[in-house]
Amino acid sequence: MSAKALDGIRILDLSRILAAPLASQMLGDLGAEVIKVEQPGKGDDARQYGPPFLHGTDADGLSAFYLSCNRNKRAVTLDFTTDRGRDLALKLIEQSDVVLENFRPGVLDKYGLGWTDLHERFPRLVMCSVTGFGQDGPYRHRPGYDGIFQAVSGMMSVSGVPDGQPGAGPMKSGLSLVDILTGLYTSSALLAALRHRDRTGEGQHLDVSLLDCGVASLSHFAENYLVSGEVPQRRGNGGFGGIPSQAFECADGTLIFIVATTNPQFSRACEAFGHALIEDPRFNSIAARIEHRLELLEILEKIFLEHPREHWLAELEARDVPVGPVNDIEETLADEQVRFRGVQMSMHDQALGEVAGLRYPIRMSATPVTDYAFPPRLGQDSAAVYGELLGLSPDEISELADAGVI
Secondary structure (H helix, E strand, O other), X not given: OOOOOOOOOEEEEOOOOOHHHHXXXXXHHOOOEEEEEEOOOOOOHHHHOOOOEHHHOOOOOOEHHHHOOOOOOEEEEOOOOOHXXXXXXXXXXXXXXXXXXXXXOOOHHHHOOOHHHHHHHOOOOEEEEEEOOOOOOOOOOOOOOHHHHHHHOOOHHHOOEOOOXXXXXXXXXXXXXXXXXXXXXXXXXXXXXXXXXXHHOXXXXXXXXXXXXXXXXXXXXXXXXXXXXXXXXOOOOOOOOOOOEEEEEOXXXXXXXXXXXXXXXXXXXXXXXXXXXXXXXXXXOHHHHHHOHHHHHHHHHHHHOOOOHHHHHHHHHHOOOOEEEOOOHHHHHHOHHHHHOOOEEEEEEOOOEEEEEXXXXXXXXXXXXXXXXXXOOOOOOHHHHHHHHHOOOHHHHHHHHHOOOO
């Protein structure tokens, strides 16, 4: 087996639900050893986030939600609120490069497992704390989930149907977008912290806030406001740059998304439309099309209703105009490009056989990601991990289990 990019890195993952587990899964894909630590008898709440459950039952805690962010991990159970559990946790931490957690600020401090205590004891350790609002500030103790952060961050304010139209109002993304973006930010920050540790020998604490990540993800929307002082308004399926950049309904009731914002693109699109709109002074430049946006969109909406989607895809693609169908997930996974790229992979489980999932999306020439271990059942690796890393005997492990410590 070829070496993986993160071979030799061990992550002790105390986190639950989505954002932090997604970050550790990505690092596990890249070759890190991820040990998922869960509460005995209960486990990660995400195990019960169904239906759907694999094979229709929640008995094994294998919800589709859980499967999406917990592959390539080993799972142990541990109650670190007990004295013996805390001692085991410290022994595991001693042999780890990273501790990843998403408890509310101060929770781990009560058990001597917070950053101050761990940094003093293990100066090379990288600790990453993922919380809703961060480790400080007036909201630090508030609970929160993805939808709340889409709302508070302003993300919802720029999504949804524009005012004055049917169904107008802010709209939450269907995806758990802040969780997913936070997972991405977290994984890259952990890699940077490990690079710093390897160079200097010094660990550090990463304070990751879902609110911070949500606000940072506003990107050019926020910069537009900072430059202009104008609050961005919702544009439904329309973009915030040039025009057109949005979805249109076709004659067969399907939707198509076109981006033809530059003059060469718009000119070629006009050839497909059969209308010389580029010659109209209202539409002959990027600035003019933005200024007369509503007039142009009204014209284009009527044009696209003249033919079905396949007609427009063929005509626009033939003229090198960026365009694509608005697919549902079934259509996406059946798309010939998606299938050619092998975005869907398979995870093998001895009891259940092959289970489909989505692969790590980056192709790496020297350290490709090829292995996808099935997400672990609750505590399935407790005996192996405690035996291998801590040298506990089978009798000691059984006694700890009987005592409810693991």
